[in-house]
Each structure stands twice: as C-alpha cells, then as structure tokens.
Amino acid sequence: MKLKVQTLDAKASGDVELNDAVFGVEPRADILHRVVTWQLEKRRGTARAARERSDVARSGKKFGRQKGGGTARHGDRAAPVFIGGGKAHGPRVRDFNPSLNKKVRALGLKMALSAKAKAGTLTVLDNLDVKDGKTKVLADQLAKLNLGKVLFIDGDAINVSFAHASSNLVGVNVLPAVGANVYDILKADSLVLTRAAVEKLEARFNG
Incomplete structure (x- = not known):
C-alpha cells in the first residue's frame, strides 16, 4: 500500500510504501473487542x-x-x-488481572492500524518539528491538515517541540511508537504516523 507523505504545513514530501502485513489486514470486530476489553481491565487496580x-x-x-x-x-x-x-x-x-495471548494482541494492533488505513483516516508525516514549539503555530498547521480528535505516533521518542506545542491543544494526543495501542488508535478520529513511526511499527511485527 502506497501513501503520500506530507509535512505539518500540508505540503507533499514524497511517498511511503506501507507493509500490507501490518496496514492491510482485514479488521475483525471480535478481535478488536477482545483487545480493548483486555486493555481496560488491565488498568483496573x-x-x-x-x-x-x-x-x-x-x-x-x-x-x-x-x-x-x-x-x-x-x-x-x-x-x-x-x-x-x-x-x-x-x-x-x-x-483484575486478565490474560490475552500475545498473538491476539499483536493481531489486534495490526487490525486497528489497518482499520484507519482502510477508512482513509491515516496520515503519514515527514516529521513533527514545530517552529519554536509554539502552540499557535501547531494549531494553524493542524487546521490546514483538517485534523480534529487526532492521535500522533512518533518514533523512538516524542518530538520535544511537538510535545510542548500540543500540550494545551484539546483532542490532540501523542505517543512514541512503543506506546501504540488499540484503544487509543480506535478512540481517535484520525491517526497520524511519522516516517520513523512507520519503520518502528513494521520492525516491531517483523522482528
């Protein structure tokens, strides 16, 4: 699956080839339901x-x-x-200490990513650099991208300037690639990955 890469200013920045084994899986409601239920139960003390x-x-x-x-x-x-x-x-x-097979959890994450790609609400950005880490700058950029309640997933660590700029924006959530999870992905209206996040997520499943 090929997807266009953009910058935060909504300008084209090339293409990226998404692995169909990760982003092209047919979603199943029963698998997603099992993983979300497991996640929420694990939160309970x-x-x-x-x-x-x-x-x-x-x-x-x-x-x-x-x-x-x-x-x-x-x-x-x-x-x-x-x-x-x-x-x-x-x-x-x-x-409350439920268990769920690792293979099912991995399959659930693939299905959540695939569901966003299939629905057309998946966007890939070159990076998350925000000039001076200013909230107003980022708010204007998100308006150009037409993103509402959105989850951003970055690479190994969250971009510092983006973290500062997005901290006061309602409906904007950001995670490192290692924190990608089914519940947060499904809860967001739009999913935005960086190039680094795509590489990390594909390596996570291929490894």
Whole structure:
C-alpha cells in the first residue's frame, strides 16, 4: 500500500510504501473487542476488602444487660453500628488481572492500524518539528491538515517541540511508537504516523 507523505504545513514530501502485513489486514470486530476489553481491565487496580464483623479484633463478650439498661440490646462491640466494629456486607478482594495471548494482541494492533488505513483516516508525516514549539503555530498547521480528535505516533521518542506545542491543544494526543495501542488508535478520529513511526511499527511485527 502506497501513501503520500506530507509535512505539518500540508505540503507533499514524497511517498511511503506501507507493509500490507501490518496496514492491510482485514479488521475483525471480535478481535478488536477482545483487545480493548483486555486493555481496560488491565488498568483496573485490585479492589481491596473491608474487615467484617468476624475480622475485627473486638471483645465477643456481651457488654450490657439485655434489659433495663436504657439502650438497645447488643451482643458485642464488633457490631457494625459501633466505631471500630466490622463492616456489614463489606467489599471482597477482587483482582483484575486478565490474560490475552500475545498473538491476539499483536493481531489486534495490526487490525486497528489497518482499520484507519482502510477508512482513509491515516496520515503519514515527514516529521513533527514545530517552529519554536509554539502552540499557535501547531494549531494553524493542524487546521490546514483538517485534523480534529487526532492521535500522533512518533518514533523512538516524542518530538520535544511537538510535545510542548500540543500540550494545551484539546483532542490532540501523542505517543512514541512503543506506546501504540488499540484503544487509543480506535478512540481517535484520525491517526497520524511519522516516517520513523512507520519503520518502528513494521520492525516491531517483523522482528
């Protein structure tokens, strides 16, 4: 698959040949759904448990008379109504640590990249250099490219001037190639890769 390369100023900068094994895979909703679900579950921390009535260190002795004390009848201090008592129906420990085969995860990323290429919302840029790292300069350049909610993926590291310029722009997200993931790619309306990102992503799968 051949795609035209542009600069941030929307000027032509040659062509790039995209590997069909990475950018030409037929997307499958079930694979993408499995990978996105796995990603979101991996974000969740362990749900902690609360100590219940049998877990707290309180005396089990009945601390008052059954009748005549002028207060309600209680068995012991571990009751939930007392400070330091056990929680009634407290949360249990839940550990969210799902697993997903590496091959499925890799296939999901290929399908996400291919889905953007197939939909025509994939753009390849020469680089992400922004003059003086100015937000206004970048905003004008993005307007020329007609990009709304967009994900930029760079090479080994994010371009420093672009990171500074894009930090205050709503709807602009930027990742290094190693951080490319299915959820962020699908969530963005447009995907922009640099030449370096294309090389890194293709090498990631071919390696």
